[in-house]
Amino acid sequence: MNVIVNGESVQLQDGIENVKDLLEHYDIQDKVVVVEVNGNILTSAQHQSTRLSDKDRIEIVHFVGGG
Amino acid sequence: MNNRYSRQELFTPIGKAGQENISRKHVLIIGAGALGSAGAEALVRAGIGQLTIVDRDYVEWSNLQRQQLYTEDDARNRLPKVIAAKNRLSAINSSVSIEAIIADASALELKEWTQNVDLIIDATDNFETRMMINDAAQMYGIPWIYGACVGSYGITYTIIPKKTPCLSCLLGTVPLGGLTCDTAGIIGPAVNMVVSYQISEALKILVGDSDSLRNKLISFDLWKNQYSAIKVEKLKKKDCPSCGKERTYPYLSFENQTKTAVLCGRDSVQIRPAHPVVRDLEALEKTLQKQGGTVQRNPYLLSFSTGSHRLVIFQDGRVIVHGTKNISEAKTLYHRYFG
Numbered sequence: 001m002n003v004i005v006n007g008e009s010v011q012l013q014d015g016i017e018n019v020k021d022l023l024e025h026y027d028i029q030d031k032v033v034v035v036e037v038n039g040n041i042l043t044s045a046q047h048q049s050t051r052l053s054d055k056d057r058i059e060i061v062h063f064v065g066g067g
Numbered sequence: 068m069n070n071r072y073s074r075q076e077l078f079t080p081i082g083k084a085g086q087e088n089i090s091r092k093h094v095l096i097i098g099a100g101a102l103g104s105a106g107a108e109a110l111v112r113a114g115i116g117q118l119t120i121v122d123r124d125y126v127e128w129s130n131l132q133r134q135q136l137y138t139e140d141d142a143r144n145r146l147p148k149v150i151a152a153k154n155r156l157s158a159i160n161s162s163v164s165i166e167a168i169i170a171d172a173s174a175l176e177l178k179e180w181t182q183n184v185d186l187i188i189d190a191t192d193n194f195e196t197r198m199m200i201n202d203a204a205q206m207y208g209i210p211w212i213y214g215a216c217v218g219s220y221g222i223t224y225t226i227i228p229k230k231t232p233c234l235s236c237l238l239g240t241v242p243l244g245g246l247t248c249d250t251a252g253i254i255g256p257a258v259n260m261v262v263s264y265q266i267s268e269a270l271k272i273l274v275g276d277s278d279s280l281r282n283k284l285i286s287f288d289l290w291k292n293q294y295s296a297i298k299v300e301k302l303k304k305k306d307c308p309s310c311g312k313e314r315t316y317p318y319l320s321f322e323n324q325t326k327t328a329v330l331c332g333r334d335s336v337q338i339r340p341a342h343p344v345v346r347d348l349e350a351l352e353k354t355l356q357k358q359g360g361t362v363q364r365n366p367y368l369l370s371f372s373t374g375s376h377r378l379v380i381f382q383d384g385r386v387i388v389h390g391t392k393n394i395s396e397a398k399t400l401y402h403r404y405f406g
């Protein structure tokens with residue numbers, strides 16, 4: 001399916017079905033993130049239960065510590 | 068009166084009244100690295116009344132690529148960052164009252180500093196200190212602006228007590244160990260972008276234009292050309308330990324212990340004594356000279372090189388052990404030379 005991640009169109013390979021899969025795909029599953037799907041903000045408990053569909057707009061922000 | 072603020076006063080959302088407000092405000096910046104240098108310079112040029120800037124470190128050559136207040140002389144002399152910063156900032160705007168504090172911000176001190184300021188700018192490099200800032204800001208109802216960067220990536224959020232979620236709400240219950248050191252380097256533009264967001268928000272707060280605040284969690288990557296802004300107010304938690312109804316300010320409650328920290332990406336360990344002390348660096352220099360190794364001293368710190376290690380001790384008793392990431396090895400060296 002085709003989704004928009006942080007403003008960029010991305011073609012997702014089969015097997016990426018929910019937000020948790022997507023974070024693993026980007027290798028940021030261990031980071032502290034805030035994820036929004038189609039304008040709805042998710043708690044981390046909702047990552048696995050939130051299924052992705054074609055044309056979803058996803059925003060991912062990960063926290064960093066440097067300064 | 069000269070017209071040094073004329074361009075800022077011509078900017079309608081600030082105007083003469085806003086400038087007057089700015090000139091009466093006291094801002095606390097925690098950290099005088101890349102974010103702290105740029106943020107402090109912007110605020111001092113903008114004409115705030117008072118600045119308190121706190122940092123635990125001294126200037127090194129690897130800082131000069133992005134930490135805009137510092138010079139080669141500062142690195143050569145191993146000047147504490149806040150001392151070098153104060154020198155430069157006073158030359159930029161002598162009408163701002165600047166307090167430079169060489170310290171590793173502890174809970175006790177943070178509470179004391181927070182009570183007297185209008186705003187806190189986060190320019191630290193670690194979450195342990197940020198969570199303490201978050202608690203102290205909630206305790207005294209002071210706004211603060213989170214900012215951080217790594218590589219070409221940056222992130223920022225403005226936290227207003229009683230209005231927005233706090234940092235603890237946003238990070239959730241994730242252990243802070245999950246937010247480990249970033250070793251991906253950093254480019255100057257990412258620093259300045261974070262600071263531009265932080266200081267724009269700061270100016271809005273200082274002139275009292277809270278309607279113009281951004282209210283979003285911002286992140287960007289200047290190399291990958293990405294940008295994201297998320298509304299996060301729904302993440303505010305009623306049972307948050309830092310801003311909720313039955314808050315306990317958990318991050319302000321560990322005190323009075325010797326603290327050690329591996330410094331991010333620096334092959335160094337910091338050791339802070341349990342109780343503040345004042346070290347006689349001159350006497351210590353004489354003792355260490357008899358131990359072999361090289362000793363160098365300036366009015367603020369003493370540097371002692373031995374083998375592949377270098378130990379730097381500050382007047383407040385803090386020691387940074389360079390050449391190791393191993394806490395027990397660092398402690399051994401600390402006790403061998405400093406008792």
Ligand SMILES: [Zn+2]
Nearest residue numbers: 233236307310
């Ligand atoms: Zn909170």
